[in-house]
Amino acid sequence: MSRKFVWVLSAWLMTPWVWADSYVLPPTGTELVGQLQTIRASKKDTFLEIARRYNLGQNEIRLANPSLNPWLLQDGTEVVLPKWFVLPDAPRQGIVLNIPEMRLYYFPPPRSGEPARVITHPVSVGRMDWATPLGTTRVVAKVKDPVWVPPESIKKEHATEGDPLPDAVPPGPDNPLGKYALRLGIQGYLIHGTDEAKEFGIGMRVTHGCVRMYPEDIERLFAEIPVGTQVTFVNQPIKLGWLGEALYIEVHPPLEEHGGSYEEMLKQALSLIEGKTKGIPIRLVGSALRKALEEQTGVPVKIADRVLPRA
Incomplete structure (x- = not known):
């Protein structure tokens, strides 16, 4: 990744928005917006209050912080705010x-x-x-x-x-x-x-x-x-998106009525990866893909890099 691209990408990520949940659309070929954030909670906080304060949903803050007790937080506890998103695979309209x-x-x-x-x-x-x-x-x-x-x-x-x-x-x-x-x-x-x-x-x-x-x-x-x-x-429990030369996956628990065993999710993910990378050589990290499918945190996870031609 060139220094110029890194600078442009950093500037885009740092661009202020009209309000907290409005983002400048990334350039063509980039499909993630926002930034992953963390805060330090007070022992008076709960996930309910933090989600309400930071314009998040109840499920997404819970999934992004699976090791924390939603009701019993301590002073200084780090809480992830999942404000980083792969855009849905749909017309931007x-x-x-x-x-x-x-x-x-x-x-x-x-x-x-x-x-x-x-x-x-x-x-x-x-x-x-x-x-x-x-x-x-x-x-x-x-x-x-x-x-x-x-x-x-x-x-x-x-x-x-x-x-x-x-x-x-x-x-x-x-x-x-x-x-x-x-x-x-x-x-x-x-x-x-x-x-x-x-x-x-x-x-x-x-x-x-x-x-x-x-x-x-x-x-x-x-x-x-x-x-x-x-x-x-x-209905997209699995979303894929490019950020520079890296491919990210964002996984949410599927709707109960549509099923969602690990095998079903893996099959769906591999099909989406094949469609997303058709004609593009990649280096897939199987352990990262497996972890993302198992944990389903709703936070984008890097699972592959584009293999660039040798100079």
């Missing part, structure tokens, strides 16, 4: 939501004179019996202070649990949709905020299929995303 990662990526149209960027935020998605659908749709409406009209299926579920729901929940602090909602072309599905009682559930499979965001995140996106924006839902 509109919203791309990787369901097993429980993370949304928004690629706004570049503004004149400004570099292209990507905005990313943690989300909650549908639990196994109310799975968030895959495929492509669009934002068909933007609603401020939405009224929540619970579907009959959700009313029935709550009634069975002894928690009957009203026919409609007006705007306000108890509305589970929060203050902002993006209505999708798939009937009954929204990207929306949340009430205070559910803020700490962001980054988990807890919804009835909709996509739930922190209140400040949906407020920012609501202001920027126009009606008609493309929304693509993908």
Whole structure:
């Protein structure tokens, strides 16, 4: 790797962004954004509070720190903030939501004179019996202070649990949709905020299929995303990306309903590696690949180097 490339790459990684989760898109051939960060916790901290403070999801902070007790941290404990991402394998257009990662990526149209960027935020998605659908749709409406009209299926579920729901929940602090909602072309599905009682559930499979965001995140996106924006839902527990001459893998636990034994994950990873490196000689580190597939931390791991021709 040349000194010039290293300098450019370092400058790109250090570039300030509009807000904490907006990154300048890397040049063609580079597919990672952000930086892995660490903080020193206080004994008063928990993963819930740290995730909320640093705009992370519950699952991703837990996976990135598997040896720590989420509830019992000591003063000075180092906590990894997984703010380094392999971009999903999807067109860099509109919203791309990787369901097993429980993370949304928004690629706004570049503004004149400004570099292209990507905005990313943690989300909650549908639990196994109310799975968030895959495929492509669009934002068909933007609603401020939405009224929540619970579907009959959700009313029935709550009634069975002894928690009957009203026919409609007006705007306000108890509305589970929060203050902002993006209505999708798939009937009954929204990207929306949340009430205070559910803020700490962001980054988990807890919804009835909709996509739930922190209140400040949906407020920012609501202001920027126009009606008609493309929304693509993908299922990519394994992502691959180049950074210079190195190939990285990012592995998340697969959705339970889709299976995910080590053998299945290895087969999928090898297929993705073959597709990613077609015609490119690499030196694969099998032990790194195995560790990434076993640990599934959601943090990018270097698994191969491009073999450069001899001068």
